[in-house]
Amino acid sequence: MRRSSNRKSSSASAAAGSGSTKAASKEFEKIDHLFNVYADKSSAIIDPEGIEQLCSSLEVDYTDVRILMLAWKMKAQKQGFFTLEEWRTGLKALRADSMSKLKKALPELDKEVSRPTDFLDFYSYAFRYCLTEDKQKCIDIESACQLLSLVLGTQFGPQVDKFTEYLKSQSEYKVMNMDQWMGFYRFCNEIPFPSLENYDSDLAWPLILDNFVEWFRENQK
Amino acid sequence: MNSQSQSQSQRRKNFKIEAFKHKVELDPKYAERTWKVLEHAIHEIYNNNASRLSFEELYRSAYNMVLHKYGDKLYSGLVATMTAHLNKIAKSVESAQGGLFLEKLNHKWADHNKALQMIRDILMYMDRSYVPTSHKTPVHELGLNLWRDHIIHSPNIQARLQDTLLDLVQRERTGDVINRGLMRNITKMLMDLGSSVYQDDFEKPFLDVSASFYSGESQQFIECCDCGSYLKKAERRLNEEMERVSHYLDAKTEVKITSVVEREMIANHMQRLVHMDNSGLVNMLIDDKYDDLSRMYSLFKRVPEGLSTIRDVMTSYLRERGRVLVTDTERLKDPVEFVQCLLNEKDKHDKIISTAFNNDKTFQNALNSSFEYFINLNNRSAEFISLYLDDKLRKGLKGASEEEVEVVLDKVMMLFRYLQEKDVFEKYYKQHLAKRLLSGKTVSDDAERSMIVKLKTECGYQFTSKLEGMFTDMKTSEDTMLDFYAKQSAELGDGPTLAVQILTTGSWPTQPTAACNLPPEILTVCEKFRTYYLGTHSGRRLTWQTNMGTADIKATFGKGHKHELNVSTYQMCVLMLFNSADGLTYREIEQATEIPALDLKRCLQSLACVKGKNVLRKEPMSKDISEEDVFYFNDKFTSKFVKVKIGTVVAQKESEPEKQETRQRVEEDRKPQIEAAIVRIMKSRRVLDHNSIVAEVTKQLQSRFLPNPVVIKKRIESLIEREFLERDKADRKLYRYLA
Numbered sequence: 001m002r003r004s005s006n007r008k009s010s011s012a013s014a015a016a017g018s019g020s021t022k023a024a025s026k027e028f029e030k031i032d033h034l035f036n037v038y039a040d041k042s043s044a045i046i047d048p049e050g051i052e053q054l055c056s057s058l059e060v061d062y063t064d065v066r067i068l069m070l071a072w073k074m075k076a077q078k079q080g081f082f083t084l085e086e087w088r089t090g091l092k093a094l095r096a097d098s099m100s101k102l103k104k105a106l107p108e109l110d111k112e113v114s115r116p117t118d119f120l121d122f123y124s125y126a127f128r129y130c131l132t133e134d135k136q137k138c139i140d141i142e143s144a145c146q147l148l149s150l151v152l153g154t155q156f157g158p159q160v161d162k163f164t165e166y167l168k169s170q171s172e173y174k175v176m177n178m179d180q181w182m183g184f185y186r187f188c189n190e191i192p193f194p195s196l197e198n199y200d201s202d203l204a205w206p207l208i209l210d211n212f213v214e215w216f217r218e219n220q221k
Numbered sequence: 222m223n224s225q226s227q228s229q230s231q232r233r234k235n236f237k238i239e240a241f242k243h244k245v246e247l248d249p250k251y252a253e254r255t256w257k258v259l260e261h262a263i264h265e266i267y268n269n270n271a272s273r274l275s276f277e278e279l280y281r282s283a284y285n286m287v288l289h290k291y292g293d294k295l296y297s298g299l300v301a302t303m304t305a306h307l308n309k310i311a312k313s314v315e316s317a318q319g320g321l322f323l324e325k326l327n328h329k330w331a332d333h334n335k336a337l338q339m340i341r342d343i344l345m346y347m348d349r350s351y352v353p354t355s356h357k358t359p360v361h362e363l364g365l366n367l368w369r370d371h372i373i374h375s376p377n378i379q380a381r382l383q384d385t386l387l388d389l390v391q392r393e394r395t396g397d398v399i400n401r402g403l404m405r406n407i408t409k410m411l412m413d414l415g416s417s418v419y420q421d422d423f424e425k426p427f428l429d430v431s432a433s434f435y436s437g438e439s440q441q442f443i444e445c446c447d448c449g450s451y452l453k454k455a456e457r458r459l460n461e462e463m464e465r466v467s468h469y470l471d472a473k474t475e476v477k478i479t480s481v482v483e484r485e486m487i488a489n490h491m492q493r494l495v496h497m498d499n500s501g502l503v504n505m506l507i508d509d510k511y512d513d514l515s516r517m518y519s520l521f522k523r524v525p526e527g528l529s530t531i532r533d534v535m536t537s538y539l540r541e542r543g544r545v546l547v548t549d550t551e552r553l554k555d556p557v558e559f560v561q562c563l564l565n566e567k568d569k570h571d572k573i574i575s576t577a578f579n580n581d582k583t584f585q586n587a588l589n590s591s592f593e594y595f596i597n598l599n600n601r602s603a604e605f606i607s608l609y610l611d612d613k614l615r616k617g618l619k620g621a622s623e624e625e626v627e628v629v630l631d632k633v634m635m636l637f638r639y640l641q642e643k644d645v646f647e648k649y650y651k652q653h654l655a656k657r658l659l660s661g662k663t664v665s666d667d668a669e670r671s672m673i674v675k676l677k678t679e680c681g682y683q684f685t686s687k688l689e690g691m692f693t694d695m696k697t698s699e700d701t702m703l704d705f706y707a708k709q710s711a712e713l714g715d716g717p718t719l720a721v722q723i724l725t726t727g728s729w730p731t732q733p734t735a736a737c738n739l740p741p742e743i744l745t746v747c748e749k750f751r752t753y754y755l756g757t758h759s760g761r762r763l764t765w766q767t768n769m770g771t772a773d774i775k776a777t778f779g780k781g782h783k784h785e786l787n788v789s790t791y792q793m794c795v796l797m798l799f800n801s802a803d804g805l806t807y808r809e810i811e812q813a814t815e816i817p818a819l820d821l822k823r824c825l826q827s828l829a830c831v832k833g834k835n836v837l838r839k840e841p842m843s844k845d846i847s848e849e850d851v852f853y854f855n856d857k858f859t860s861k862f863v864k865v866k867i868g869t870v871v872a873q874k875e876s877e878p879e880k881q882e883t884r885q886r887v888e889e890d891r892k893p894q895i896e897a898a899i900v901r902i903m904k905s906r907r908v909l910d911h912n913s914i915v916a917e918v919t920k921q922l923q924s925r926f927l928p929n930p931v932v933i934k935k936r937i938e939s940l941i942e943r944e945f946l947e948r949d950k951a952d953r954k955l956y957r958y959l960a
Contacts, residue, residue, distance in 0.1 A: 137942065179941050179948070186953060204911035204954050207934045 028088060030097035035087045046082040057099055058106065065150045066106050069113050072125045079129050114155075120185070126151045127181045138175035141167050148184070156188040166212045173208055180206045194220075252291045255282045256298050262343065263299070266336045267306045276343065284346045292351035299344065303364065307333075307371040315377045323385055326378075327406050330368070337364035369414045373422065382407075386423060387430050393465070394434065405469035412471050424474055428481055431462075435485035443490055447500035449513040455486040456516055479523070488524040495534050502531060503538050506573060514577035528583070536587045539570070543595030547602065556601075556874050560609035564632055567592065593639040601880070603646035606636055608874060610672065611653040619664050626668045634675050641927040645887050647684060650676075652730045654688060658695050659722060659769055660868070680924055690728030698722040705753055716746045723754070724766070737767045737790075737816045740797040767791065768820065771868050776836065779856035786836060787866045791816050791824045796836070799854040807850050822846040827867055833860060834867045895928055895936045903946060903958040910955050911937075 038050035046054065055062045074090030076082055082090075094109065096102040113122045126147060130139045139147070145164040152160050163184065167173070183206040191199050196217070201210040262279050265271055286295045310329050317325040341348065341360040348360050358366065372378060386407065389399045411419040435458070442451050459482050466475040487494075494517075495502045505513050521527030546552065546566070552559050570588050578584045596602045610633055618626050640646055657663045670692070677685040702720055739747065751763055770790035774797075777783050788796065794814045798805060805813075811821055825846050829839040838855040839846075875883060898921045902914060909917075914937065915930050922928050937956065940946045949955035 177942055179938065202912055202915075202930075204948065204956065207931065207938055210931075210934070 028092075031088055031091045032084070034091070034097065034099065034102075035084055039084075044084065046087065048080040051080065051082070058103055060106070063150070066110060068126060068129070068150065069109050069122065070106075071129060072113070072122050073109060076129070079132055123151060123185050124178070124182060127178055138177045140175055141173060144176040144181070152185070152188065156193075159188050159193050162194075162216060163212060166215050170211070170215070172211070176208070180208045183209055252286060252289065252294060255286050256291075256294060258282050259286075259295070259343070260298060260302055263302045263306075263336075263340060266339050267332075269332070271336075271339055279343045280345070283344050287347045287351045292347060292355065295344070295347055296351065296355075296357055299340070299360070300363070300367070303340075303367050304371060307367055311372050311375045311378060314372065315375070322381065323403055323407060326372075326382070327403055327410075329372075330406075330410050333364070333368055337361060340364070365414055369418060373411075373414065373418065379422065383422060383426055387426060390427065390465070391430070391434070394461070401469050408470055416471075416473075419471060424471075424477070427474075428477055431478060432481050432485055435482055436489075439486045439490060443493060448494050448497045448502075448517075449500060449505070449510065451490075451494060452513065452516045452520055455482070455520060458482055458486060459520075483520075483523045487520055487527065491521065491524070491527065491530050495530055502534050506535065506538065506570075509569070509573065511573070511577045514573060518578050518581075528581070532584055532587045535584070536591050539588065539591035540594050542566070543591060544598055547595055547599040553599075553601070556605035556608040557612045559605050560633075560636070563592075563596070563636060567632070567635065589639070592636075593641075596636065596639045597641045600642070600645075600884075603640050603642050604649045604875065604880075604883075606633065606640070607646055607649035607653050609633065610650070611657065614664055614668055614672070615657055615662050616664060618668055623667070626665070627671065630668070630672055630675060634679065637676075638679065642887075643680065643684075644890065644925045645884075648730070648883060648887055651688065651691075654691060655730050658691060660771065684925075687728045690725055694724050694728065695722065701754070705750060709749060709753060717742055719743075719746045719750060721750055723763075732766075732768065734764060734766050734768060735815075735817045735820075736765065737794055737814050739765075739767070739790075740794060742797075743793075767794075778836075778858050782859065783863075784858075784860060785864045787864065787868055788828075789824065789868045791820055792828055792867060795821075795824060795828065799837075804851055804853040807846070807848050807852070810852065825850075825852065828852075829855075831867075834865060836865075836867070891926060891928065891932070892936060894922065894925070895933055896940060898922055899933070899936060899940060900945060903956065906958075908949060908955050908957050914956065 035046070038046045038054050040047050040050060051067070052062055055064070055067060058066075060066055070090060071079075071082070073093055074082060074086040076086045076090075091097060091102065094102065094105040096105045113119055127139070130143060130147060131137070145167055148160050148164060167176075187205070187209055194216075196213055199205070199213050201213065259279060259282055262271075262274050265274060283295060286292065310333070314322070314325050314329060337360070341364070344360050351357070352359050357363075373382065386404070389404060393399045408419065408423065411423055438458075439455075442454055446454065459479060462478045462482055463475060466472065466478060470478075502514075502517065504510075505517070517531065518528070521531055543566070546562060547559075552562065567588075574580060574584045574588060610630075613629060613633075618629060621629070637643070637646065654669075657669075663669055673685050673688050673692075676688070698721060701723060705721075747765065754763060755761065767790045772788050772790060772793035774786045774788060774793060775783065776786055776796070786796070791814070794816065795810055798810060798813055807825070810825070811818070814821070816824065825837070825839075827834065829835055829837040829852060830844055830846075836855055836858050838853045838857075840851045840853070895918060898918045899914060902917045902921070903909060906913075911934075915933050918933055919928055937946065941948065941956075944959055946956050947959055949957045
């Protein structure tokens with residue numbers, strides 16, 4: 001359903017675009033050509049296998065966070081798949097129409113994502129990207145831990161380490177929801193670590209963080 | 222005619238009447254002479270020879286002097302003369318020995334006043350005309366001032382006077398009798414001379430000396446007296462001082478001297494008194510020493526922080542005592558005793574507050590807050606209070622009058638008010654009430670209803686609506702049974718008599734029911750009832766609650782002994798099996814009745830293992846039921862009672878697992894209540910911060926229970942997940958209501 005609506009809108013934009021320079025349509029041509037290199041012939045979509053190939057072309061590991069960033073730039077809806085529209089969106093925004101340009105664009109992308117406003121968007125995207133089932137609202141703790149390391153590991157290493165340690169050791173929470181996910185990012189930004197000095201559990205912090213702080217303080221002793 | 226009048230008027234014009242311009246000059250010599258007369262008179266007055274003087278003449282002399290502008294001379298002469306006399310008097314007073322000093326002073330003062338009066342009368346014209354215009358002190362006042370300056374403040378008198386007065390007070394304090402009348406005169410003299418004279422020359426030193434006196438005395442007493450005796454002494458001293466003031470001091474001194482005594486004897490030793498070993502406040506409370514407590518209250522009331530000191534010590538004592546009571550494991554074994562203990566404590570301290578503490582509301586509040594504190598330390602208090610009521614309503618209040626019942630129920634209500642977890646109480650009360658109603662074991666319907674009314678008044682309609690529903694069901698069931706038998710009597714014939722209680726599911730405490738196999742005779746009549754009932758009430762479903770019923774069975778034992786056994790439904794099912802078999806194994810019984818294992822074991826135990834109620838015999842004769850046991854009808858059963866009760870439906874203290882289960886159910890029930898409160902609050906406020914929500918929710922639910930802030934947070938998060946609320950995007954400390 002969604003894809004067809006995307007196609008409609010993008011074809012509208014393509015129609016508008018085609019009114020402009022020939023260079024623009026040529027750009028899409030190259031992009032589309034690149035798309036077809038990795039897309040599955042029958043479904044006309046890049047599937048997990050295709051992504052794996054893409055990764056080796058980019059000389060980037062499958063699990064590298066830059067793939068996730070790429071997906072974000074593409075506004076990809078489904079984990080493990082890139083549609084043509086999404087491919088076009090992403091590569092156009094990156095001004096890349098060849099593999100070499102795409103490779104060069106990745107470090108820029110890294111910097112872009114790190115900007116606070118963009119990072120917030122990227123961070124919440126990362127969570128949503130993992131909601132693979134229809135109507136799914138939570139991801140299991142194991143996956144959440146991995147995702148946290150991937151996405152926040154460089155920026156807030158110590159907090160992520162401790163938090164994932166806590167999550168793995170407790171049994172009360174088996175899943176994490178969006179509210180808790182966003183809460184943790186806010187926590188990293190607002191609360192000094194490891195002192196945790198201005199953390200007040202009477203404020204509106206999610207309960208999971210209250211419990212984490214308590215656990216952390218207990219283990220300090 | 223004309224000319225005559227003309228000359229007359231001319232003459233009239235020339236004739237003038239002039240004012241009398243003659244100044245009657247008083248010859249200065251005459252002034253001197255007049256003064257001498259007056260001076261002489263003053264001397265005579267002071268020498269008590271006034272009787273020979275002519276008032277009229279002297280008055281006229283003074284008048285003339287003033288009139289002829291010799292006021293100055295008169296006035297200064299007066300001053301000089303009076304001063305001379307006062308100096309003489311001073312010497313006379315100074316020379317008085319020992320005890321006569323005061324007397325002489327007093328005597329001379331009286332004389333001086335008399336003299337002054339006469340002098341003032343004589344010089345009244347001067348007082349009225351010369352004195353105001355020349356801004357001089359009037360005669361009377363002059364006389365007092367001169368007395369003050371030349372007598373009282375004379376170097377040889379001032380200190381001696383003060384010492385003498387203070388010495389007399391000291392002697393009186395140590396038990397001597399002194400001349401109070403003389404003292405009064407002297408102090409009155411000082412007051413007459415001006416309140417500053419009284420204060421500086423007497424009152425201030427008096428207060429200082431008293432302070433050190435009482436400081437010393439209180440130190441002495443407190444080393445050797447117990448608290449009660451000390452307070453008695455303090456009270457006595459206080460009364461003494463007040464009496465002293467009324468007898469010979471100025472009234473304004475009373476509040477000053479009493480505050481000295483209060484400070485020295487009470488305020489400075491408050492802590493030590495209250496905490497005194499073996500005789501302090503706590504001991505007085507324990508031993509119901511109403512007199513001592515009353516005295517302490519009225520004395521401490523006079524000093525700042527006095528009452529709050531008593532109150533604080535009482536509060537911490539009560540809290541500790543209460544805490545010990547509610548955590549005493551021995552006492553906790555008997556819930557009824559436990560609650561009775563609490564009631565006794567309340568009664569005891571109520572009496573203390575009304576008898577000794579003047580029904581002081583702040584003390585009542587302290588008592589209430591202490592009880593509220595420790596009752597809630599034990600999370601079984603709610604259950605135990607319900608058990609206490611169960612005991613009273615089941616048998617404890619048997620034979621009691623209506624007033625006695627009300628008194629007991631009201632007292633228990635007071636304890637109920639202290640409970641924070643009123644919803645836990647509700648759950649237990651419902652269970653216990655159900656058992657009472659169904660077993661018909663209630664001492665008085667009126668008492669039951671009275672209790673419901675009290676709970677309704679305290680907690681509102683919703684608290685008691687289900688309880689009232691239970692009563693309604695009982696009444697309706699009665700009517701239904703009458704109708705059933707009226708309509709069906711022909712068909713029923715000789716079958717067992719059935720009494721059905723139809724319970725509306727929502728109102729009664731829920732218990733999981735496992736159906737069991739009823740004996741065929743019972744089944745028949747039950748089915749007949751079911752048909753009848755569903756005939757008149759279509760659309761309803763009836764489920765037999767076999768774990769709650771009772772049965773009366775006629776049994777014939779060996780030698781033809783007949784007994785009527787009152788048993789539970791399960792027990793009936795088991796016993797009826799023995800109509801067709803003498804002995805049955807456990808498994809056979811289990812199979813035939815399909816009673817759940819735990820219940821069956823309990824049932825068999827009560828039928829076979831209890832002395833005096835062993836209508837069944839078990840092999841082996843062990844105390845516990847094992848699945849290998851065999852049961853026989855006990856032919857040899859005897860009892861001195863014709864009717865034997867074997868049922869097990871009395872309300873009891875819950876076992877640990879049962880308690881956990883109930884607690885869990887209560888916690889589950891609380892979740893929707895908390896959520897409903899949150900939604901209500903957010904709906905009206907739209908946006909609110911976390912702390913405010915917690916405070917509001919707590920306030921809304923306080924009449925039922927105290928919500929745990931962690932649980933509230935969890936509920937909020939659950940509501941966020943279900944998209945009833947969201948976090949505000951701008952300020953993540955706020956929550957927003959999603960319509």
